[in-house]
Amino acid sequence: MAESTKERADKGVVLVVDDDSDIRLSLEMLLQYEGYACWTAKDGREALARLEREAAGDPPRRPVLVLSDVKMPDMDGLQLLEKLREKDDAPPVILISGHADVAMAVDAVKKGAADFLEKPLDQNRVLVSLRGALRAEKLAQENQRLKRALSGRYELVGRSAAMRALAAQIERVAASDAAVLITGENGSGKEVVARNLHFSSARAGGPFVAVNCAAIPAELIESELFGHEKGSFTGAHERRIGHFEAADGGTLFLDEIGDMPLAAQAKVLRALETREITRVGSTRSMQVDIRVLAATNADLAAAVEAKTFRMDLFYRLNVIPLRVPSLRDRIADIGPLAEQFLRQIGERSGRAARTLSADAIAYLGSLSWPGNVRQLRNAIEAAYVFAEGDEIARADLEQVFENGPALAAPKTAAALPAGEDPFRAPTFEEFKNQSEALFIRLKLAENDGNVKRTAEQLGMQRSHMYKKLERYGLKA
Numbered sequence: 477m478a479e480s481t482k483e484r485a486d487k488g489v490v491l492v493v494d495d496d497s498d499i500r501l502s503l504e505m506l507l508q509y510e511g512y513a514c515w516t517a518k519d520g521r522e523a524l525a526r527l528e529r530e531a532a533g534d535p536p537r538r539p540v541l542v543l544s545d546v547k548m549p550d551m552d553g554l555q556l557l558e559k560l561r562e563k564d565d566a567p568p569v570i571l572i573s574g575h576a577d578v579a580m581a582v583d584a585v586k587k588g589a590a591d592f593l594e595k596p597l598d599q600n601r602v603l604v605s606l607r608g609a610l611r612a613e614k615l616a617q618e619n620q621r622l623k624r625a626l627s628g629r630y631e632l633v634g635r636s637a638a639m640r641a642l643a644a645q646i647e648r649v650a651a652s653d654a655a656v657l658i659t660g661e662n663g664s665g666k667e668v669v670a671r672n673l674h675f676s677s678a679r680a681g682g683p684f685v686a687v688n689c690a691a692i693p694a695e696l697i698e699s700e701l702f703g704h705e706k707g708s709f710t711g712a713h714e715r716r717i718g719h720f721e722a723a724d725g726g727t728l729f730l731d732e733i734g735d736m737p738l739a740a741q742a743k744v745l746r747a748l749e750t751r752e753i754t755r756v757g758s759t760r761s762m763q764v765d766i767r768v769l770a771a772t773n774a775d776l777a778a779a780v781e782a783k784t785f786r787m788d789l790f791y792r793l794n795v796i797p798l799r800v801p802s803l804r805d806r807i808a809d810i811g812p813l814a815e816q817f818l819r820q821i822g823e824r825s826g827r828a829a830r831t832l833s834a835d836a837i838a839y840l841g842s843l844s845w846p847g848n849v850r851q852l853r854n855a856i857e858a859a860y861v862f863a864e865g866d867e868i869a870r871a872d873l874e875q876v877f878e879n880g881p882a883l884a885a886p887k888t889a890a891a892l893p894a895g896e897d898p899f900r901a902p903t904f905e906e907f908k909n910q911s912e913a914l915f916i917r918l919k920l921a922e923n924d925g926n927v928k929r930t931a932e933q934l935g936m937q938r939s940h941m942y943k944k945l946e947r948y949g950l951k952a
């Protein structure tokens with residue numbers, strides 16, 4: 477039987493704080509009847525202790541809302557409210573008082589209470605207030621998430637004709653729920669496009685879950701995508717939510733889809749057709765409401781010909797094709813992109829942003845960029861290290877490219893900054909890590925940032941390579 481994940485998910489915990497045990501009990505019964513779990517505390521101090529204990533637990537837990545009496549012997553409701561509001565991620569607080577006066581209610585709301593209720597409590601009034609507070613909280617969180625996501629990191633920079641056309645396409649496609657297959661060379665910005673699509677769509681308030689299909693070992697792919705129950709196979713110590721389930725209500729981005737093993741392709745196809753998934757080791761299926769975006773730099777049509785990619789899955793994913801142009805086909809974007817990266821480096825390092833001289837920009841435009849925007853970003857970061865003044869000159873860039881096209885990994889240990897020189901590492905463990913990171917960086921640079929090729933060259937499993945890249949923060 478299919479079961480909606482939304483219905484199945486319990487509504488979370490409400491913390492009830494009151495020194496009157498009858499009120500605690502009646503609120504607890506009401507809340508449980510409504511599908512909430514309930515914690516209780518007899519005063520503010522006990523409530524704080526409980527919150528701390530739960531937050532430090534494994535897994536950490538926090539209530540979705542706090543319902544607190546005002547008058548209590550040990551730390552009253554207003555003090556509790558103030559304590560809670562000191563933290564960024566405080567749950568909303570509804571205060572209850574037997575001796576409500578307008579001044580107190582106004583004070584409470586000023587201090588950040590979500591609502592103020594009077595005793596004797598009316599059950600309906602409690603529920604209305606609770607739902608209102610939770611809705612407001614959800615909106616506030618979505619808002620924050622949107623702002624964070626849109627600020628800087630995933631901005632689609634570029635004013636070339638090709639990029640303007642792409643931006644217009646994204647705008648149009650975002651309005652629909654159709655599957656989109658994003659293609660483009662290495663480092664051209666496929667993931668940036670996927671994120672922009674999500675945040676321009678009606679699902680923007682929901683999750684964006686990116687899955688790198690190439691980074692998951694074949695035997696784990698089903699459990700990663702669909703989740704598993706505790707004990708369903710050796711090593712499944714805990715229940716795990718899969719990516720499909722995590723993306724419920726939002727967008728699932730299947731990156732490097734061309735690398736998905738055939739066996740997994742069949743299962744993904746079924747999940748996309750039915751919008752129903754089953755965790756490994758479970759007999760119950762559940763419905764998921766997702767929009768699917770996929771990306772690849774491989775020629776999927778050729779893979780279909782070669783029978784390494786299922787034709788039916790290809791058609792299901794390729795409802796709307798989006799092609800991200802290569803950087804050499806939009807030279808006009810190089811200047812604005814480079815300046816954006818310089819601004820970002822400046823922000824990160826807390827220093828004033830550097831600029832590029834006109835001949836430096838012209839020089840960048842004359843290069844071929846097989847690694848596209850990622851290669852450009854790496855080059856700018858390296859040039860930033862070499863450059864001395866406020867303006868990066870052509871000579872600084874030439875120095876970078878002398879050392880290899882992409883990453884400018886220095887040729888000798890003497891040229892390395894202290895934190896990256898393995899021979900100056902304080903411990904053997906550090907030495908090993910730094911050497912490994914440096915080696916991979918060099919090899920990646922030789923291959924223009926192409927992970928697949930680098931892994932093949934080094935005789936390494938691609939999923940293993942991705943783990944290393946993540947560990948050493950080597951890829952965007």
Ligand SMILES: Nc1ncnc2c1ncn2[C@@H]1O[C@H](COP(=O)(O)OP(=O)(O)OP(=O)(O)O)[C@@H](O)[C@H]1O
Pocket residue numbers: 629630631632633634660661662663664665666667668669773813816849850853952
């Ligand atoms: N239009 C753009 N504006 C700003 N930054 C961009 C743009 N395109 C790409 N980037 C930056 O370039 C880097 C590579 O982009 P992204 O990861 O989206 O590329 P990709 O096509 O998914 O690469 P790969 O083929 O390696 O998966 C990232 O750091 C990204 O932020």
Ligand SMILES: [Mg+2]
Pocket residue numbers: 666667731771
């Ligand atoms: Mg990518």
